[in-house]
Amino acid sequence: MKKLFFVPAAAAMLFLASCGGNSSNDESTTPTEDTTTAPAVTEAPGADIPGIDSVSVTDNITLTGSDDMKFDKTLFKVKAGQQVTLDFKNVGKLPAAAMSHNVVILQQGTDVQKFGEAAVPAAATGHIPPSMTDDVIAHTKLLGPGESDKITFTLPDPGVYDFICSFPGHFGTMHGKIVAEK
Ligand SMILES: [Cu+2]
Structure with missing residues:
Protein backbone atom coordinates (compact mmCIF):
# COMPACT_ATOMS: atom_id res chain seq x y z
CA MET A 1 0.00 0.00 0.00
CA LYS A 2 2.80 2.39 0.90
CA LYS A 3 4.65 1.77 -2.36
CA LEU A 4 1.58 2.54 -4.46
CA PHE A 5 1.15 5.79 -2.56
CA PHE A 6 4.53 7.07 -3.75
CA VAL A 7 3.75 6.70 -7.45
CA PRO A 8 0.93 9.25 -7.70
CA ALA A 9 2.92 11.65 -5.51
CA ALA A 10 5.87 11.53 -7.90
CA ALA A 11 3.57 11.97 -10.88
CA ALA A 12 1.94 15.00 -9.27
CA MET A 13 5.34 16.59 -8.69
CA LEU A 14 6.30 16.00 -12.32
CA PHE A 15 3.02 17.52 -13.42
CA LEU A 16 3.59 20.64 -11.30
CA ALA A 17 7.14 20.96 -12.60
CA SER A 18 6.04 20.78 -16.22
CA CYS A 19 3.23 23.26 -15.59
CA GLY A 20 5.68 25.74 -14.15
CA GLY A 21 7.92 25.30 -17.15
CA ASN A 22 5.08 25.87 -19.58
CA SER A 23 3.77 29.00 -17.95
CA SER A 24 7.19 30.62 -17.90
CA ASN A 25 7.53 29.77 -21.61
CA ASP A 26 4.22 31.49 -22.33
CA GLU A 27 5.38 34.64 -20.59
CA SER A 28 8.57 34.77 -22.61
CA THR A 29 6.77 34.30 -25.96
CA THR A 30 4.11 36.99 -25.36
CA PRO A 31 6.35 40.02 -26.07
CA THR A 32 7.72 38.29 -29.19
CA GLU A 33 4.18 37.83 -30.55
CA ASP A 34 3.40 41.52 -29.91
CA THR A 35 6.35 42.76 -31.94
CA THR A 36 5.42 40.51 -34.88
CA THR A 37 1.76 41.67 -34.82
CA ALA A 38 2.57 45.40 -34.92
CA PRO A 39 4.16 45.49 -38.42
CA ALA A 40 1.34 43.28 -39.77
CA VAL A 41 -1.19 45.98 -38.81
CA THR A 42 0.74 48.78 -40.50
CA GLU A 43 1.09 46.61 -43.62
CA ALA A 44 -2.68 46.86 -44.25
CA PRO A 45 -3.32 50.53 -45.04
CA GLY A 46 -6.46 51.95 -43.47
CA ALA A 47 -7.08 48.84 -41.35
CA ASP A 48 -8.15 51.14 -38.49
CA ILE A 49 -10.87 52.90 -40.54
CA PRO A 50 -14.36 51.84 -39.38
CA GLY A 51 -16.21 49.90 -42.08
CU1 LIG B 1 -19.32 70.47 -52.81
Missing part, protein backbone atom coordinates in the same frame (compact mmCIF):
# COMPACT_ATOMS: atom_id res chain seq x y z
CA ILE A 52 -13.16 49.31 -44.29
CA ASP A 53 -13.63 45.53 -44.06
CA SER A 54 -16.95 45.70 -45.92
CA VAL A 55 -15.47 47.76 -48.79
CA SER A 56 -14.23 45.77 -51.78
CA VAL A 57 -11.45 46.73 -54.17
CA THR A 58 -12.60 48.53 -57.30
CA ASP A 59 -11.09 50.24 -60.32
CA ASN A 60 -14.32 52.03 -61.16
CA ILE A 61 -15.65 54.54 -58.61
CA THR A 62 -19.05 56.17 -59.05
CA LEU A 63 -19.84 59.07 -56.78
CA THR A 64 -22.48 61.78 -56.46
CA GLY A 65 -22.63 65.12 -54.66
CA SER A 66 -25.90 66.60 -53.43
CA ASP A 67 -27.49 69.88 -52.33
CA ASP A 68 -27.07 68.89 -48.68
CA MET A 69 -23.28 69.04 -49.18
CA LYS A 70 -22.65 65.31 -49.01
CA PHE A 71 -21.02 62.64 -51.13
CA ASP A 72 -23.15 59.50 -51.40
CA LYS A 73 -20.11 57.37 -50.51
CA THR A 74 -17.03 58.21 -48.48
CA LEU A 75 -14.86 55.10 -48.43
CA PHE A 76 -13.22 53.27 -51.31
CA LYS A 77 -10.55 50.64 -51.74
CA VAL A 78 -8.32 50.40 -54.81
CA LYS A 79 -5.04 48.80 -55.81
CA ALA A 80 -1.96 51.00 -55.58
CA GLY A 81 -0.36 51.54 -58.98
CA GLN A 82 -3.51 50.55 -60.86
CA GLN A 83 -5.49 53.03 -62.97
CA VAL A 84 -8.89 53.89 -61.49
CA THR A 85 -11.86 55.56 -63.18
CA LEU A 86 -13.97 57.99 -61.16
CA ASP A 87 -17.40 59.01 -62.42
CA PHE A 88 -18.78 61.97 -60.50
CA LYS A 89 -22.17 63.69 -60.80
CA ASN A 90 -23.71 66.67 -59.07
CA VAL A 91 -27.24 65.40 -58.49
CA GLY A 92 -28.39 68.64 -56.87
CA LYS A 93 -30.70 71.34 -58.23
CA LEU A 94 -29.34 74.52 -56.64
CA PRO A 95 -27.61 77.05 -58.93
CA ALA A 96 -23.90 76.52 -59.62
CA ALA A 97 -22.90 79.80 -57.95
CA ALA A 98 -24.38 78.63 -54.65
CA MET A 99 -23.81 74.86 -54.76
CA SER A 100 -21.15 73.43 -57.06
CA HIS A 101 -19.17 70.29 -56.34
CA ASN A 102 -15.93 68.66 -57.39
CA VAL A 103 -13.79 65.74 -56.25
CA VAL A 104 -10.18 66.50 -55.39
CA ILE A 105 -7.93 63.56 -54.54
CA LEU A 106 -5.04 64.61 -52.36
CA GLN A 107 -1.56 63.21 -51.86
CA GLN A 108 -0.94 61.28 -48.66
CA GLY A 109 -0.06 63.61 -45.83
CA THR A 110 -1.74 66.70 -47.29
CA ASP A 111 -3.12 69.07 -44.66
CA VAL A 112 -6.81 68.88 -45.63
CA GLN A 113 -7.79 71.86 -43.50
CA LYS A 114 -5.07 74.02 -45.05
CA PHE A 115 -6.01 72.89 -48.56
CA GLY A 116 -9.69 73.58 -47.99
CA GLU A 117 -8.97 77.07 -46.74
CA ALA A 118 -6.56 77.87 -49.58
CA ALA A 119 -9.24 76.71 -52.04
CA VAL A 120 -11.79 79.31 -50.92
CA PRO A 121 -10.39 82.32 -52.83
CA ALA A 122 -9.23 80.20 -55.82
CA ALA A 123 -12.41 80.71 -57.87
CA ALA A 124 -10.44 81.44 -61.04
CA THR A 125 -8.95 77.93 -60.97
CA GLY A 126 -12.12 76.04 -60.03
CA HIS A 127 -11.20 76.24 -56.35
CA ILE A 128 -7.97 74.31 -56.85
CA PRO A 129 -5.45 76.50 -54.99
CA PRO A 130 -2.51 77.27 -57.34
CA SER A 131 -0.09 77.21 -54.38
CA MET A 132 -1.02 73.60 -53.56
CA THR A 133 -1.30 71.87 -56.93
CA ASP A 134 1.55 69.55 -55.88
CA ASP A 135 -0.83 68.09 -53.30
CA VAL A 136 -3.41 67.16 -55.94
CA ILE A 137 -3.29 63.71 -57.51
CA ALA A 138 -6.37 64.32 -59.65
CA HIS A 139 -9.58 66.32 -59.63
CA THR A 140 -12.83 66.59 -61.52
CA LYS A 141 -14.17 69.82 -62.93
CA LEU A 142 -16.32 71.95 -60.67
CA LEU A 143 -19.86 70.86 -61.52
CA GLY A 144 -23.18 72.69 -61.43
CA PRO A 145 -26.55 70.94 -61.00
CA GLY A 146 -26.99 67.86 -63.20
CA GLU A 147 -23.43 68.00 -64.56
CA SER A 148 -21.00 65.11 -64.47
CA ASP A 149 -17.30 64.49 -65.10
CA LYS A 150 -15.18 61.39 -65.48
CA ILE A 151 -11.49 61.21 -64.59
CA THR A 152 -8.82 58.54 -64.34
CA PHE A 153 -6.03 58.47 -61.82
CA THR A 154 -3.51 56.16 -60.20
CA LEU A 155 -2.63 56.15 -56.53
CA PRO A 156 1.11 55.55 -56.57
CA ASP A 157 1.73 53.92 -53.18
CA PRO A 158 -0.17 51.82 -50.66
CA GLY A 159 -1.79 54.04 -48.06
CA VAL A 160 -4.78 56.23 -47.30
CA TYR A 161 -5.67 59.18 -49.54
CA ASP A 162 -8.17 61.90 -48.65
CA PHE A 163 -10.62 63.28 -51.17
CA ILE A 164 -12.71 66.41 -50.72
CA CYS A 165 -15.00 68.81 -52.49
CA SER A 166 -13.05 72.06 -52.55
CA PHE A 167 -15.99 74.39 -53.20
CA PRO A 168 -15.96 77.00 -50.39
CA GLY A 169 -17.33 75.65 -47.14
CA HIS A 170 -17.84 72.11 -48.40
CA PHE A 171 -14.80 70.08 -47.33
CA GLY A 172 -16.04 69.88 -43.72
CA THR A 173 -18.89 67.59 -44.77
CA MET A 174 -17.74 66.53 -48.24
CA HIS A 175 -14.71 64.40 -47.57
CA GLY A 176 -13.80 60.74 -47.78
CA LYS A 177 -10.93 58.31 -48.03
CA ILE A 178 -9.52 56.03 -50.68
CA VAL A 179 -7.43 53.20 -49.33
CA ALA A 180 -4.81 51.94 -51.77
CA GLU A 181 -3.80 48.35 -51.14
CA LYS A 182 -0.53 46.78 -52.15
